[in-house]
Amino acid sequence: MVDRLFADAGLAALYDQMCPRGQRADFDFYLPLVMSARSVLDVGCGTGAMLKEARDAGHSGRLCGLDPASGMLAQARKRPDIEWILGDLASTGWDSEYDLVVMTGHAFQVLIEDDELRRSLAAIRSALTDDGRFVFETRNRLSRAWDDWTPENPVEFTDSEGVNVRMTRRVTATVDDRLVSFTHTFISPRWNQPQVSTSTLRFFDAASLSRFLIDAGLFIEEQFGDWDRTPVTAASPEIITIARKDATRPSRIPRNRAGG
Ligand SMILES: C[S@@+](CC[C@H](N)C(=O)[O-])C[C@H]1O[C@@H](n2cnc3c(N)ncnc32)[C@H](O)[C@@H]1O
Structure with a gap:
């Protein structure tokens, strides 16, 4: 999916x-x-x-x-x-x-x-x-980029209409340092609640x-x-x-x- x-x-x-x-x-x-x-x-x-x-x-x-x-x-x-x-x-x-x-x-x-x-x-x-x-x-895999995927490391940007967006990642599970599941959470005045997407990468x-x-x-x-x-x-x-x-x-x- x-x-x-x-x-x-x-x-x-x-x-x-x-x-x-x-x-x-x-x-x-x-x-x-x-x-x-x-x-x-x-x-x-x-x-x-x-x-x-x-x-x-x-x-x-x-x-x-x-x-x-x-x-x-x-x-x-x-x-x-x-x-x-x-x-x-x-x-x-x-x-x-x-x-x-x-x-x-x-x-x-x-x-x-x-x-x-x-x-x-x-x-x-x-x-x-x-x-x-x-x-x-x-x-x-050996450099473990996902260790930095924490809410303390947000990515901030403006959308195409100049509205601020803040994106954070949070790791939810790892398997053998090979599969990493995590969330992306987007916060912006555009929405009245955070928009969350879940991912797994190998x-x-x-x-x-x-x-x-x-x-x-x-x-x-x-x-x-x-x-x-x-x-x-x-x-x-x-x-x-x-x-x-x-x-x-x-x-x-x-x-x-x-x-x-
Ligand atoms: C991080 S984005 C990279 C997009 C683009 N290649 C770039 O460099 O900006 C990963 C892309 O892989 C696509 N994707 C997800 N599953 C896929 C699959 N099974 N086969 C091919 N692409 C897939 C996603 O929809 C998404 O657009």
Whole structure:
């Protein structure tokens, strides 16, 4: 089920103000890759901010954003010059169509269960052209970003009409420092009560991530621990991966163990 934060039209409309372009070093990393690829799939594209920036910068090829959250996609669809698809990787059947598949803004971490992750990686591999690349990032499990997700660390911003909004996070459960469940609470004079959304994210270390990629027939071409391209260490905040299709392995979508 998609988080309320992304499905709700009112909360999704706050996303670009909460994560403004000026604070997004990730876009500076991804955009040159997007601009140099003929066809790009952005999985978990959200409001589509990155593909919109690529089109504005003169990208003339295929740009496609995929997201299962109606609130986020409603924001994205304000731009008709990009392809937007409401859904997730399980609902697609692309075969060798994209030079580049990206998952930005830690969207990769919404893939929680092993089966879901394996099926998604297989779908991404299938969507890639033979020399295509899959580029994405996850927060490094070992750096425990969630320790700072407390009400003492609010994010304050103004919405598109200049009204103040305060967002806080609170961790509600962790499993093996791998799955972290938490709430986002939004307070604003706009509403007479706080707006709460619950989320669970999966955190990876480099070794566990590598196993999933290799099993999916993807090999790691480059990996960085932060947006300045420093190497991954235990203390790195991010694990940023550029992966390629391993052409020596056959393409295979794993069957859903639960449903067959
Ligand atoms: C933190 S937002 C990142 C949005 C955008 N990529 C960015 O960089 O701003 C995570 C996005 O992942 C989407 N999402 C949730 N579940 C998903 C799934 N199973 N497959 C793909 N995207 C998903 C959410 O709807 C949300 O838009």
